Amino acid sequence: MNQKVSVIGSGNVGATAARSIADKELADVVLLDILEGVPQGKGLDMLEACPIEGSDSRVLGTNDYEDTAESSVVVITAGLARKPGMSRDDLLQKNAGIIKAVTREVVKHSPDCIIIPVTNPLDAMCQVVYRESGFPRERVVGMAGVLDSARMRTFIAEALNVSVDNTHAFVLGGHGDAMVPLPRFSTVAGIPITQLLDQATIDSIVDRTANGGAEIVKLLGTGSAYYAPGSAVVQMVESILKDKKKILPCAVFLQGEYGIRDLFIGVPVKLGVGGAEQVIEISLEEEEKEALDRSASTVRELVNILGL
Numbered sequence: 001m002n003q004k005v006s007v008i009g010s011g012n013v014g015a016t017a018a019r020s021i022a023d024k025e026l027a028d029v030v031l032l033d034i035l036e037g038v039p040q041g042k043g044l045d046m047l048e049a050c051p052i053e054g055s056d057s058r059v060l061g062t063n064d065y066e067d068t069a070e071s072s073v074v075v076i077t078a079g080l081a082r083k084p085g086m087s088r089d090d091l092l093q094k095n096a097g098i099i100k101a102v103t104r105e106v107v108k109h110s111p112d113c114i115i116i117p118v119t120n121p122l123d124a125m126c127q128v129v130y131r132e133s134g135f136p137r138e139r140v141v142g143m144a145g146v147l148d149s150a151r152m153r154t155f156i157a158e159a160l161n162v163s164v165d166n167t168h169a170f171v172l173g174g175h176g177d178a179m180v181p182l183p184r185f186s187t188v189a190g191i192p193i194t195q196l197l198d199q200a201t202i203d204s205i206v207d208r209t210a211n212g213g214a215e216i217v218k219l220l221g222t223g224s225a226y227y228a229p230g231s232a233v234v235q236m237v238e239s240i241l242k243d244k245k246k247i248l249p250c251a252v253f254l255q256g257e258y259g260i261r262d263l264f265i266g267v268p269v270k271l272g273v274g275g276a277e278q279v280i281e282i283s284l285e286e287e288e289k290e291a292l293d294r295s296a297s298t299v300r301e302l303v304n305i306l307g308l
């Protein structure tokens with residue numbers, strides 16, 4: 001029997017991730033949404049792409065959590081986008097309500113799964129999933145850092161005219177404009193970019209990375225990025241299902257690492273069949289630590305509003 005991955009929310013990010021999981025034949029996929037017909041239609045469409053892609057993954061669209069039973073991994077992309085007149089706090093409360101209800105159903109049907117929250121505000125929504133699921137921290141791993149570092153890698157490769165394959169980017173902190181890209185640990189073929197690029201170019205790469213989401217929102221007009229976020233989700237899913245133990249930047253519940261306690265924040269983790277199997281700690285310079293603390297305090301503000 002194939003493993004099963006369920007994707008909750010069949011919108012742009014959910015559908016993009018589901019399609020790629022099926023294309024790569026990583027698992028059978030269940031796509032669930034509250035909208036009737038939409039997950040079923042998209043799921044059938046993806047299934048009909050499988051013969052062309054050479055994949056025997058089964059894809060099912062549904063409104064029923066029964067179909068998600070015994071998933072190995074559940075990706076949560078369900079949520080609302082901010083509408084005109086809605087404050088950030090309104091959105092925070094609304095999405096927290098959705099995520100709570102979704103988590104309850106997920107846990108009921110897949111008590112042993114690993115949950116990858118994607119819905120924004122990411123780090124706060126991870127905290128909601130963690131509290132509501134009662135899962136050990138290893139099994140709630142938020143997606144943001146893989147996307148943020150992919151954006152940084154894109155800009156580094158562009159600046160140096162080298163293959164993206166040679167690039168490695170290191171981003172810490174919450175998912176938002178207070179995130180902390182670390183040039184010292186960002187490399188091309190193992191060489192820190194601080195030895196390859198001048199400071200002004202590095203500053204502009206860091207700035208573009210931190211505002212990468214907003215850049216795409218502005219171009220699209222409505223909605224937000226989904227191709228790179230979908231790919232980022234799939235890289236995490238693959239590392240878990242194949243027990244690859246990749247070191248990837250993910251949001252995890254810190255318990256004293258990096259001097260931060262009881263808060264989800266993006267740090268490098270070893271991602272394998274057990275979920276976030278290890279938090280990798282590196283020693284930060286004072287300025288970097290201050291930036292991480294600033295980022296953590298913006299996440300803590302949201303978590304406090306939610307009373308978590």
Ligand SMILES: NC(=O)c1ccc[n+]([C@@H]2O[C@H](COP(=O)([O-])OP(=O)(O)OC[C@H]3O[C@@H](n4cnc5c(N)ncnc54)[C@H](O)[C@@H]3O)[C@@H](O)[C@H]2O)c1
Nearest residue numbers: 009010011012013033034078079118119120122143144229
């Ligand atoms: N963490 C990241 O790096 C990252 C990157 C991109 C997007 N996001 C976030 O991911 C989320 C999804 O983005 P999108 O572009 O796919 O949005 P979208 O609006 O296209 O899709 C959201 C889907 O969730 C569904 N939904 C709403 N309430 C639900 C519920 N109770 N149960 C099941 N489904 C429900 C909606 O019907 C919709 O189909 C957003 O919160 C977005 O901000 C995060």
